[in-house]
Amino acid sequence: MNLTADKTGFTGLPPLALYVHLPWCVRKCPYCDFNSHAAPRQIPAEDYFTTLLADLETELPDIWGRPVHSIFFGGGTPSLFNASWFAGLLREFRSRLRLVPDVEISLEVNPGTTERDSFAAYRDAGINRVSLGVQSFNEHSLKRLGRIHGRAEIDRSIDSIHRSGISNFNIDLMFGLPGQSISDAVSDIRLAIASGPSHVSHYQLTVEPNTAFFADPPSLPAADNAWDMQERCGQKLRTAGFGQYEISAWARAGQRCRHNLNYWQYGDFLGIGAGAHSKITLAAEGSVRRRIRHRHPRVYLQGGQNGEFLAEECLLSKDERVFEFFLNQLRLYDGVRKEQFTARTGVAWNDVSGRVDKAVSRGLLTDRGSLLKPTGLGWRFSNETQQIFLPGEV
Ligand SMILES: C[S@@+](CC[C@H](N)C(=O)[O-])C[C@H]1O[C@@H](n2cnc3c(N)ncnc32)[C@H](O)[C@@H]1O
Ligand code: SF4
Numbered sequence: 001m002n003l004t005a006d007k008t009g010f011t012g013l014p015p016l017a018l019y020v021h022l023p024w025c026v027r028k029c030p031y032c033d034f035n036s037h038a039a040p041r042q043i044p045a046e047d048y049f050t051t052l053l054a055d056l057e058t059e060l061p062d063i064w065g066r067p068v069h070s071i072f073f074g075g076g077t078p079s080l081f082n083a084s085w086f087a088g089l090l091r092e093f094r095s096r097l098r099l100v101p102d103v104e105i106s107l108e109v110n111p112g113t114t115e116r117d118s119f120a121a122y123r124d125a126g127i128n129r130v131s132l133g134v135q136s137f138n139e140h141s142l143k144r145l146g147r148i149h150g151r152a153e154i155d156r157s158i159d160s161i162h163r164s165g166i167s168n169f170n171i172d173l174m175f176g177l178p179g180q181s182i183s184d185a186v187s188d189i190r191l192a193i194a195s196g197p198s199h200v201s202h203y204q205l206t207v208e209p210n211t212a213f214f215a216d217p218p219s220l221p222a223a224d225n226a227w228d229m230q231e232r233c234g235q236k237l238r239t240a241g242f243g244q245y246e247i248s249a250w251a252r253a254g255q256r257c258r259h260n261l262n263y264w265q266y267g268d269f270l271g272i273g274a275g276a277h278s279k280i281t282l283a284a285e286g287s288v289r290r291r292i293r294h295r296h297p298r299v300y301l302q303g304g305q306n307g308e309f310l311a312e313e314c315l316l317s318k319d320e321r322v323f324e325f326f327l328n329q330l331r332l333y334d335g336v337r338k339e340q341f342t343a344r345t346g347v348a349w350n351d352v353s354g355r356v357d358k359a360v361s362r363g364l365l366t367d368r369g370s371l372l373k374p375t376g377l378g379w380r381f382s383n384e385t386q387q388i389f390l391p392g393e394v
Pocket of ligand 1: 031032033034075076077108109110111132133134135172173174203204205206207208
């Protein structure tokens with residue numbers, strides 16, 4: 001663990017978000033490499049509740065008094081926990097954290113885990129944004145993806161979300177699925193738009209190491225077809241009034257996900273729960289600290305009994321902060337905000353301007369005064385753009 005700070009020039013503290021990881025699912029999907037585990041017969045909801053709070057307590061001294069702008073319950077499948085569990089947890093959070101009055105509180109939901117009127121109960125518990133893991137509206141694709149739900153459960157969940165009055169509602173959709181045609185992908189995006197979300201996350205399926213799909217790869221659409229799917233689905237979203245603000249994120253005006261935007265703008269986040277990551281600016285010490293919790297829920301719960309939640313802890317070097325800042329901000333369609341650079345990395349702009357000039361001279365970025373924007377080439381070769389900001393590249 002590297003815990004030596006190098007003196008730097010932070011000019012303030014960025015916004016702070018709270019992420020809460022809930023690591024269980026009904027069963028593991030064959031494409032998923034998230035920290036998610038098939039649930040035991042009885043999820044230890046009460047133990048997890050007390051462990052999360054004990055975990056949060058260890059972080060309070062370093063964030064004391066800072067306003068929290070968003071809370072995200074992610075997974076895994078958070079909707080395996082009932083509304084009263086969230087109500088209780090949010091009550092405890094409110095007594096320990098300074099939540100801003102319009103705090104965004106998101107819940108990831110798997111359509112296969114909800115019951116009638118559960119969204120009204122989640123709303124009453126304090127949830128004001130729902131992210132529904134639809135993935136596809138096509139029965140065949142849902143089966144091929146090993147999902148625990150079909151179209152009927154998706155339709156029922158969407159109906160229940162609308163009846164609950166939660167208008168801030170995201171649909172997670174994937175494209176480039178096994179056996180999917182371009183018209184299948186377009187049909188999925190049409191149905192997604194027709195179901196009235198305020199936000200759509202549109203991900204290309206990737207085959208990740210350590211997944212069942214990696215061990216036994218499905219036949220996926222050719223790269224050209226996947227590109228066409230992305231383009232044609234993007235046109236449909238644009239025509240329907242959605243704006244793209246990140247590689248996979250589309251939102252109606254004023255409905256961007258505050259929580260995810262904070263990650264991409266290299267804000268601070270506190271992550272509690274199994275495997276969760278934190279990034280906290282310690283301005284007085286001139287450093288940024290990363291912490292990673294024990295990944296396996298059993299180890300995390302056991303560690304919690306004696307206050308040992310962490311698998312890893314380090315202070316980020318100047319070079320790491322610069323790289324992470326660009327890695328995240330370069331995902332944003334609005335571009336990289338120069339004025340956020342020193343505030344969020346503690347590094348002077350002069351220290352990075354040579355690398356920026358290099359990216360501009362290679363045609364990967366354009367310099368528009370207060371903003372840096374990737375060019376078409378920069379989007380296409382985003383790895384090359386990012387590499388310019390790798391530690392030790394200057
Ligand atoms: C952590 S999952 C949360 C949603 C919830 N667990 C569910 O599946 O319904 C977040 C989203 O990442 C996307 N995702 C997961 N694995 C992916 C992969 N291999 N390729 C592309 N997108 C993926 C899915 O759209 C998924 O809904
Ligand atoms: S339900 Fe979501 S988190 Fe769980 S295994 Fe499937 S994709 Fe991963």
